[in-house]
Amino acid sequence: MNNAIEVRGLCKSYPGFKLDNLNITLPSGYILGFVGENGAGKSTTIRLLLDLIRRDSGEISVLGNDPAQADASWKNDVGVVLDSMGLPSLMKADMIGKVMADAFTRWDNEKFNYYLDRFDVPRDKRFMDMSNGTKMKLGIAIALSHDPKLLILDEATNGLDPLVRDDVNEVLMEFTREDNHSIFISSHIVSDLEKICDYIAFLHKGKLMLCEEKDKLSSEYGILSCSADDLKTIDPDAILHVSKNAYGCRAVVRRDSIPDGMTTDQITIEELFILMAKEEVQ
Amino acid sequence: MKALFRKDFYVITTTFKIIMIVWLIFPIVAIINPEVSFFILYIGLIAGTMSSTLISYEEREKWPLYAGTLPISRKQIITERYLFTLIMILLATAMGAVILAINSIRGYPASSALLVQIFSTSLIMPTFLLPLTYKYGVEKSRYIVMIIVIGFSIGSQEMLSVFENEKLSSFILPAMIIGSLALFAVSFLLSLKWYSEKEFH
Numbered sequence: 001m002n003n004a005i006e007v008r009g010l011c012k013s014y015p016g017f018k019l020d021n022l023n024i025t026l027p028s029g030y031i032l033g034f035v036g037e038n039g040a041g042k043s044t045t046i047r048l049l050l051d052l053i054r055r056d057s058g059e060i061s062v063l064g065n066d067p068a069q070a071d072a073s074w075k076n077d078v079g080v081v082l083d084s085m086g087l088p089s090l091m092k093a094d095m096i097g098k099v100m101a102d103a104f105t106r107w108d109n110e111k112f113n114y115y116l117d118r119f120d121v122p123r124d125k126r127f128m129d130m131s132n133g134t135k136m137k138l139g140i141a142i143a144l145s146h147d148p149k150l151l152i153l154d155e156a157t158n159g160l161d162p163l164v165r166d167d168v169n170e171v172l173m174e175f176t177r178e179d180n181h182s183i184f185i186s187s188h189i190v191s192d193l194e195k196i197c198d199y200i201a202f203l204h205k206g207k208l209m210l211c212e213e214k215d216k217l218s219s220e221y222g223i224l225s226c227s228a229d230d231l232k233t234i235d236p237d238a239i240l241h242v243s244k245n246a247y248g249c250r251a252v253v254r255r256d257s258i259p260d261g262m263t264t265d266q267i268t269i270e271e272l273f274i275l276m277a278k279e280e281v282q
Numbered sequence: 283m284k285a286l287f288r289k290d291f292y293v294i295t296t297t298f299k300i301i302m303i304v305w306l307i308f309p310i311v312a313i314i315n316p317e318v319s320f321f322i323l324y325i326g327l328i329a330g331t332m333s334s335t336l337i338s339y340e341e342r343e344k345w346p347l348y349a350g351t352l353p354i355s356r357k358q359i360i361t362e363r364y365l366f367t368l369i370m371i372l373l374a375t376a377m378g379a380v381i382l383a384i385n386s387i388r389g390y391p392a393s394s395a396l397l398v399q400i401f402s403t404s405l406i407m408p409t410f411l412l413p414l415t416y417k418y419g420v421e422k423s424r425y426i427v428m429i430i431v432i433g434f435s436i437g438s439q440e441m442l443s444v445f446e447n448e449k450l451s452s453f454i455l456p457a458m459i460i461g462s463l464a465l466f467a468v469s470f471l472l473s474l475k476w477y478s479e480k481e482f483h
Binding site: 047050052074075087091098126 | 284285288289292293296297339340343344345346347348349350351352353354355356358481482483
């Protein structure tokens with residue numbers, strides 16, 4: 001199996017929203033950052049990957065399984081942290097650990113205790129009394145304690161303070177050092193994704209704007225600031241996105257396709273995200 | 283499925299403390315008042331509604347969404363919930379049998395009809411409640427439940443008069459057990475169908 005996740009032509013509609021023809025590939029052993037504004041369809045995509053909701057059309061393969069067809073046991077290989085952790089409010093970490101030990105075939109209680117200590121998750125507090133950040137840390141500890149091959153994280157680090165976030169990012173990097181361990185992570189904190197991801201996918205209003213290797217993004221693309229007339233001289237295929245204001249245009253362009261004499265600025269993933277998420281005027 | 287049983291056990295022992303206390307106090311009350319069958323029947327009613335109370339907690343805590351990420355199938359989730367319900371009702375029926383035995387030693391008449399009534403009537407509530415809750419959610423199904431409760435109360439009175447007729451009772455008691463179990467099985471299939479179609483957001 002070469003790809004941890006393969007999504008082809010995935011569509012899902014709700015009143016007022018459409019996830020439109022999504023194509024994403026996460027090769028095994030890599031981290032893919034899934035970026036998009038609120039309501040872009042990130043959580044919908046993750047719920048489709050886990051068969052929590054039904055797709056209208058398209059194909060999904062997660063670790064070689066079609067989530068809608070496969071027996072639930074394939075989820076032994078996947079560690080999941082969702083944006084809201086739905087654990088029973090009066091249960092404590094130890095109780096939750098025992099439930100998970102019964103649920104997962106390869107549950108490692110020693111590892112679970114190690115992560116509870118590392119993330120400073122109290123064992124004597126009920127789930128409802130934990131802060132949102134602590135709930136997320138507990139979720140991450142669970143996701144890492146059953147020997148998964150793939151982590152699917154939906155806004156899992158958003159509620160954490162910068163110190164813990166840094167530690168979690170380190171843990172995620174450690175996770176992918178092992179053979180064929182992959183991570184699919186959605187987050188608003190693009191700077192974190194920039195640090196840890198190998199691939200970046202941008203989702204905007206239900207449509208995939210791009211899915212590229214991170215290093216390619218910064219080396220192949222740049223920001224061109226110019227007038228609207230100058231922009232017309234550029235090959236339209238070289239322009240990924242344009243935002244216009246009273247002073248001119250800011251365009252995300254392929255560096256190798258712009259005319260000589262025009263210079264581009266280095267682009268960060270965050271800038272790329274913000275520019276692409278802004279209303280398109282091309 | 284063991285994970286789900288364990289989780290339900292933890293939830294009822296941590297969240298339902300008051301219900302559990304009531305459940306343990308009522309047998310004592312039933313022994314003190316041997317002529318009032320309501321107390322014994324109530325033990326069964328609590329057992330029968332426990333599963334739908336669990337679902338309302340789970341919905342509020344977004345457990346179904348999280349459970350969907352675990353290596354547990356939707357069929358296992360429904361099967362566990364129905365087995366859990368059946369175990370609780372059997373436990374209540376056994377509790378009723380012990381109470382009747384104690385009361386019979388004290389010289390009060392013991393009625394096997396009452397045990398059948400505990401089992402069957404306790405099963406009626408979850409039989410209707412579970413599939414409706416899985417289909418429409420806790421809030422919407424609450425109104426339907428109110429109608430069932432009213433119907434159940436009237437029906438229960440009618441049943442008591444039938445049990446007093448011994449000839450009818452010998453036919454109706456086994457029919458009640460078989461009938462309630464058959465309805466429970468249909469309810470399971472409906473819940474399974476509706477839960478399998480459900481989307482978790």
